[in-house]
Amino acid sequence: MSTWVPVPEGSGFGVNNLPYGVFSQRGELPRVGVAIGELVLDLAELANAGLLADRRWFASGSLNGFMAAGRTVWQPTRDRLITLLTDMSYRDEVEPCLSPVADVDLHMPFEVSDYVDFYSSREHATNLGRILRPGSEPLLPNWSHLPVGYHGRAGSVVPSGTPVVRPSGQRRGDQGPVFGPTTKLDVEAELGFVVGTPSAQGQPVPTSGFRDHVFGFVLVNDWSARDIQAWEYQPLGPFLSKSFATSISPWVVPVEALDAAHVPPPEQDPEPLPYLRCAEPWGLDVTLEISINGHVVSRPPFAGMYWTPPQQLAHTTVNGAWLRTGDLLASGTVSGAERDERGSLIELTWNGNEPLELPDGTTRAFLEDGDTVRISATATASDITPIGFGDVVGTVYPSPS
Amino acid sequence: MSTWVPVPEGSGFGVNNLPYGVFSQRGELPRVGVAIGELVLDLAELANAGLLADRRWFASGSLNGFMAAGRTVWQPTRDRLITLLTDMSYRDEVEPCLSPVADVDLHMPFEVSDYVDFYSSREHATNLGRILRPGSEPLLPNWSHLPVGYHGRAGSVVPSGTPVVRPSGQRRGDQGPVFGPTTKLDVEAELGFVVGTPSAQGQPVPTSGFRDHVFGFVLVNDWSARDIQAWEYQPLGPFLSKSFATSISPWVVPVEALDAAHVPPPEQDPEPLPYLRCAEPWGLDVTLEISINGHVVSRPPFAGMYWTPPQQLAHTTVNGAWLRTGDLLASGTVSGAERDERGSLIELTWNGNEPLELPDGTTRAFLEDGDTVRISATATASDITPIGFGDVVGTVYPSPS
Structure with a gap:
């Protein structure tokens, strides 16, 4: 298949990828596009030109409408885009809908x-x-039986490039807590997936239902203030140490684009309870890179993640909680066994x-003001062209206080 | 002031209250209304009749548009409604916009x-x-320095009357975790407030900014599965034990309606850090009732809550996290010192x-299938007519599995 x-x-943006995003140019309204090479294909223009069936999903400032339409729409859209980009006979019609990514603004891809x-x-x-708990068993007893997770602040999820202002908060001091800008600003390199098709209240989604509900994957930087976290997180979990910003990449890589990157995940011992078992091998041979x-500074391997995306989805809904279009589920920090594979400072x-x-001769315990962090990732499967993810980038700004 | x-x-629905909600009748589209006595006043109709300035906020299935308009709109709207409902000369025009609450359907009041x-x-x-932690200090060291909180699942917040299906999940067993319907289904009686006016990224809202941002209060039942919670909650907090349903009352009591119910909150020792200090006495003399x-079975007194709503709001934003219209912040379970004042089973x-x-001769350790839980509340201040809250009601349905 060549384009x-x-x-x-x-x-990483060959015709086997075709990630979706939201972009604007020349002061026009944001619309949906697809990345190919160093170009973005304007799907709203393509629909206007009669080359795609439906315009209403694409002349939109978010992917949510398209994501809600479900796999019966995603799949023919993807098939059609591949045809348009590989069949030379469409070239003259499609070329006017392409613009250099460098000339457009990329926005938050979904709500x-x-x-x-x-x-x-x-x-x-x-x-x-x-x-955090020296002297005691590092893994708590529940960890190997369920994918531990918690809800973060949806309103603080921001697109790549958004400045990250150093947050202030309480941290432990010698004479009780002290207040001020965090001294331990950190990153967490993660892969997340976004829900397209909602599910019904009280109807758990099995691991086999992953493809029916999930639209695609993004990179996530779950910025963290470790001193605030250490003081606040017991007993109800992290709150202000995470809620100041969570950055995501601008392009959503379709679930199907990663099909060739599936690998067997690590063996799970003890065997998970039935609702967490998964027939498909849902390890993903994706390597992240933090700079x-x-x-x-690190190249965390996603293939080693113990709990897989379908297990995370099944766990989230097993109590009857339902999915909405736009739900974002992130993996947690990706860390490998080696020091240079760890996903956080x-x-x-x-x-x-x-x-x-x-x-450059400097040292870092944690992030300093002015630092720019970039997380990128590539899925490498032996038989395919590498699949890239859009980078998630953020620069640390000083606390205003 | 009489109506x-x-x-x-x-x-509790005198002209000094006037809580906002969303209702529909006779198959018509939902719109915004205000409760008065046993009637609901149709604000969309009132605007149609030229008696309220703006229609677009009221011919809506949620309060979000009106809430986003801010206090400079809320205050004159409330003043105008009080005039319309107290000045006899408006009676003939306003009366056609009133319907018995018993004849309408009440909906989720806001997104x-x-x-x-x-x-x-x-x-x-x-x-x-x-x-949960017998043998150790019950209050962790951070508790008296900050209002401990965490993010819950926004998508699972449902209006009063929504059935609550008994959730399934993992709980601790003698030979490792077991899976099944919770055996410890519980309630948590809480008071919550909802944000109207958003705040800006990186701009903390001080305790004195509460009235500028907060639209009103609702009752909350934060249903909880205690066996699932005990197994899952460390180290990142509650997840599935809470995310299956959180019920709220259908009426949003305006912040101003509670002005006469303010009382001094409990003394705080140690003195809070400066960002948590509050000049106004933000205890609220509200008594909840669980049946x-x-x-x-209990009458929890909100007046004894240690951390107050403005402190909760200031804490949530002190790290630069910003508020969006529709953010719901709940107090946590309201419990008093006496056994019959505890807010959970x-x-x-x-x-x-x-x-x-x-x-009725039965006993309850936790909730049984078929049980109906009702939480109500009244603000009693010596100089005003009592202010009521809409009840939050839910019936437990058996697990389908």
Whole structure:
């Protein structure tokens, strides 16, 4: 399958990917587009030109309408886009609908309904347990029986590029808590998925229902203030340490685009309860990459995640909670076994005690004002062109106080 | 101030209250109304008749548009409604816009953006600590320094009357976790407030900003599955034990309606950090009432809540997190010092060990299928007619599995 669009060598945006996003240019209203190579294909224009069946979903400032339409719409749309981009006979009609990504503004791709964050890397949960609860068993007894997760603040999910202002809050001090800007601003590199098709109240979605409900994947940076977190999180979990910003990538990679990247996930012992068993191999051979000011500091492997996306979805709904279009479920920090595979600074620097040395001669225990963090990811399967994700980028601004 | 509308003796819906809701009748589209006595005043009709300035906010299936308009709209609207309902000269014009509440359907009054639940009763937090962490200090060190809270599932907030299906999930068993319908289904009686005017990213809202942003109050029943909660909640907080349903009352009591019910809150020791200090006395002399199948089992006093609504709002935003119209912040379970003032069954029955005896001869450790729970509340200030809240009601349906 090859496209007539020039796709640079090594681009993760070949015709086997076709991630969806929302963009605008020249002061026009935002609309839905698809990334191909270094270009964006305007789906609203394509529909106007009679090349796509329905315009109403695409002349929109969010993907929610299209996502709500369900797989019976997503699949023929994707098939049609592949035809338009591979069949030379469409080239003259389609080319006017392409613009360089560099010339457009990318927006928040969808409106988030509920945001759930998991804790599904055994290595991450073990590292955090060792750091935050030294002297006790790092993994709590429930961890290996269910994908531990919690609700985050949906309103604070922002698109890549949004400035991240250093948050203030309470942290533990020698004579009781002190208030001020966090001194332990951190990142969490994660992969998230977004729900398209809603489910009904009281009707759990089985692991086999993942493809019926989930539209695609994004990268997530779940910015965290570790000193605020350590003081506030018991007994009801993280709150202000996370709710100031969660950044996502601008492009939503369709579930089908990752089909060739499936690998067997780690063996699960003890065997999960029946509702968490999954017939399909839902490990994903995706490697994330975290860089600070252009220096790569970690390459976390998603393939090692203990709890998989279908298990996370089945768990979220097993109590009868229902899905809405726009629900975002994130994996939790992706960490591998090696030091340079850890997905957060608290792990990479062991709570600041082993600062990172950057090639520019500076060191980092946690993030400093002015730092720019970029998370990227690539799905590599032996038989396909690599599938890229849009980068999620954020620069730290000083606290105004 | 007296109204020409007949308001029965003891009604909490006098002209000093005027709570807002969304209703429909005779198959017509839902619109915004205000409760007065046993009637509902149709604001869309009132606007159609030229008696209210703006129609677009009221011919709507949710209060969000009106709530987003801000206090400079809420205040003159309320003043105008009071005039229309107290000045006899408007009676002939207004009367056609009144319908018996009994003849209409009440709907979800607003769309919830983010839902935050606090833990602000010292008595409740102490009881839960004793029950869930026996042998250790019941209140954790952070509790008296900040209003502990967490994000709940916004999509599961449902209006009074919605059936509550007994959720299934994992709970602790002798040989590892077991799966099945919860055996410890509980209620939590709470008071919540809803945000009207949004705030800006990175701009904390001080305690003095409460009236600028908050539209009104509702009753909340934060249904809880205690066995699921005990197994899942560490280290990231409650998830499935709460996310199956949270019920709210159909009427939103305006902030101003409660002005005469303010009382000094409990003394706070240690003194809170500056951002949590509050000049106004924001205790509220509101007494809740929980009944099961018509039998009153508790009367929790909101006046004793340690952390107040303005403190909860200031805390939520102090890290730069911003408010959206429709954000719902609930107090956490309201419990008083006496046994018959506890706001949940886990406290009333001490985790099921001391079952309640109901006047019908049955006992309850936790809720049984078919039970109907009703939470009501009244604000009593010496110088005003009592202010009522719409009841929040729910009946437990058996698990389908």
